[in-house]
Amino acid sequence: MTLGTPHGFSDPHADRLATGAGHLDGLSPATVAVAAGRPERRQGAPVNPPVVLSSTYVSAGTPAPGELLYARADTETWQPFEEALSALEGAALPALVYGSGMAAVAAALSLVPPGGRLVVPRHAYQITLGLAADLAARGLLGVEHVDIADTDAVVRAVRGDGASGTPAAMLWVESPTNPMLEVADLPALAAAARGSGALVVVDNTFATPLVQQPLRSGAHVVLHSVTKYLAGHSDVVLGALATDDDALRARLASYRTLHGAIAGPWEVWLALRGLRTLALRVERSQATAAELAARLAAHPAVAEVRHPSLPSDPGHERAARLLQGYGSILGVRPHGGPEVADAVVDAVRLWVPATSLGGVESSLERRRRFATESATVPEDLLRLSVGIEDVEDLWADLSAALDAALRVVDRR
Numbered sequence: 001m002t003l004g005t006p007h008g009f010s011d012p013h014a015d016r017l018a019t020g021a022g023h024l025d026g027l028s029p030a031t032v033a034v035a036a037g038r039p040e041r042r043q044g045a046p047v048n049p050p051v052v053l054s055s056t057y058v059s060a061g062t063p064a065p066g067e068l069l070y071a072r073a074d075t076e077t078w079q080p081f082e083e084a085l086s087a088l089e090g091a092a093l094p095a096l097v098y099g100s101g102m103a104a105v106a107a108a109l110s111l112v113p114p115g116g117r118l119v120v121p122r123h124a125y126q127i128t129l130g131l132a133a134d135l136a137a138r139g140l141l142g143v144e145h146v147d148i149a150d151t152d153a154v155v156r157a158v159r160g161d162g163a164s165g166t167p168a169a170m171l172w173v174e175s176p177t178n179p180m181l182e183v184a185d186l187p188a189l190a191a192a193a194r195g196s197g198a199l200v201v202v203d204n205t206f207a208t209p210l211v212q213q214p215l216r217s218g219a220h221v222v223l224h225s226v227t228k229y230l231a232g233h234s235d236v237v238l239g240a241l242a243t244d245d246d247a248l249r250a251r252l253a254s255y256r257t258l259h260g261a262i263a264g265p266w267e268v269w270l271a272l273r274g275l276r277t278l279a280l281r282v283e284r285s286q287a288t289a290a291e292l293a294a295r296l297a298a299h300p301a302v303a304e305v306r307h308p309s310l311p312s313d314p315g316h317e318r319a320a321r322l323l324q325g326y327g328s329i330l331g332v333r334p335h336g337g338p339e340v341a342d343a344v345v346d347a348v349r350l351w352v353p354a355t356s357l358g359g360v361e362s363s364l365e366r367r368r369r370f371a372t373e374s375a376t377v378p379e380d381l382l383r384l385s386v387g388i389e390d391v392e393d394l395w396a397d398l399s400a401a402l403d404a405a406l407r408v409v410d411r412r
C-alpha cells in the first residue's frame with residue numbers, strides 16, 4: 001500500500017536522471033538536508049535507505065537502461081546520498097559520489113583536454129595543486145596560479161592575455177580558499193570563463209551548499225570533499241561532484257567506473273546520516289567561529305585573524321554580498337613566529353591538534369608544518385576548524401593556550 005506523498009515526494013530511485021531532485025523544489029536547504037534521499041513512503045517501509053552489500057545484481061539478457069548490474073558502476077546505496085547532495089546544490093542531475101575528495105578532484109581535472117590550460121588559485125587544497133603539478137610535469141596540461149580574489153588577474157589568465165596566449169580550458173575555484181580564506185567573485189569569474197569557453201569547477205568544501213551554491217552562480221561542476229562538513233564527524237573519507245550538464249555528468253560517471261574511484265556502501269550511508277544534521281552543525285559552528293574571530297582579534301597574543309565575518313577582513317564585503325554565511329574556518333597568526341604557533345598547538349587541551357576540518361570537534365594546525373604548503377602562506381598561520389562544542393569552553397581552552405604562548409614570547 002502506498003501512503004500519500006504530502007510534499008510531493010516520489011520514489012527517489014525512479015527515473016533518476018530525468019527527474020533529478022525537482023520534488024524538493026521550494027523547500028529550504030535545512031529541510032532538504034533532512035528530507036532528501038528517503039525511501040518511498042509506504043506502509044512498513046524503512047525511514048532510512050538500507051545499506052546493500054552486493055557486488056553484483058541478478059541480470060540476464062540485454063540490460064535495460066539504468067538497470068543495476070555491477071556495484072563498480074552504480075549501487076542503490078549511493079543513490080540517496082547523490083540525490084540529497086544534488087538537491088542541496090540545486091543541481092538538475094543526481095550528484096556522483098567518489099571514494100575520496102581527491103578521487104573527485106582527479107575526475108574533474110580529467111575534463112581538461114590533453115595540453116589544455118588549467119587556471120588554479122595559488123592558495124588551494126594542497127593535494128589538488130599537487131595533482132595539477134603532477135599532470136603538468138607529465139606534459140598533460142599547463143597550470144597557471146592566480147590570486148582568486150583578484151578578479152581582473154583571474155579573467156586575464158582565463159582569457160590567455162598573458163604569456164601563453166591561449167584561452168584556458170578550465171578555471172578551478174576555491175572560495176573561501178584553503179587556508180587563506182580569500183573570497184572569489186564567483187558570478188563574475190564564471191561569466192568571464194564561460195565567455196571564453198573555459199569549464200568552471202568550484203571546490204565547495206569550505207563553504208558547504210548552505211553558504212554557497214556554485215552551480216547557481218555559473219559553475220559547470222561543483223566538488224566536495226564529503227570527508228569534511230557534509231559527513232561532518234571525521235569518520236569517513238569520501239568525495240562528490242555535481243553538475244547540471246548531461247554530457248559532463250556522463251564523462252564524470254564514466255571516469256569513476258573506468259578508474260574504479262568508488263565509495264564503499266557503509267561510508268556513503270554514514271555520510272548521508274551526517275548530512276541530516278548539516279544545517280545545525282553549520283549554523284552552530286559559523287556562529288561560534290564569528291564570535292571567536294572577534295575575541296581573537298582583541299587578544300594581546302594575536303597579530304592577525306582571518307575570517308570573512310570581520311569587517312576588517314579583505315573578503316568581508318564580497319562574502320557579505322555573495323555568501324549566505326562566513327564559514328567556520330579561522331586563520332590566526334600569533335605574535336612571535338612559528339615556534340609560538342607550535343606552542344599554541346601543544347598547549348590546547350580541548351581543541352584537537354590534527355589536519356582536516358569540518359568535523360563536530362574543533363581542531364587546529366600550523367599549515368606550514370607541511371613542506372608542500374604554498375610558500376605564500378605565512379609560516380606562523382594556524383588554521384582553526386571550529387566545531388559544535390560550547391563557545392565558552394572553546395574560548396577558555398584557546399585563550400589559555402594563547403596566554404601560555406604570550407609568556408613564551410615574554411621570556412625571550
Ligand SMILES: *Cc1c(COP(=O)(O)O)cnc(C)c1O
Nearest residue numbers: 100101102125203205225227238
Ligand atoms: C580535504 C579536501 C580535499 C580532498 O578531499 P579528501 O576527501 O581528503 O580526499 C579537497 N578540497 C578541499 C578544500 C579539502 O579540504
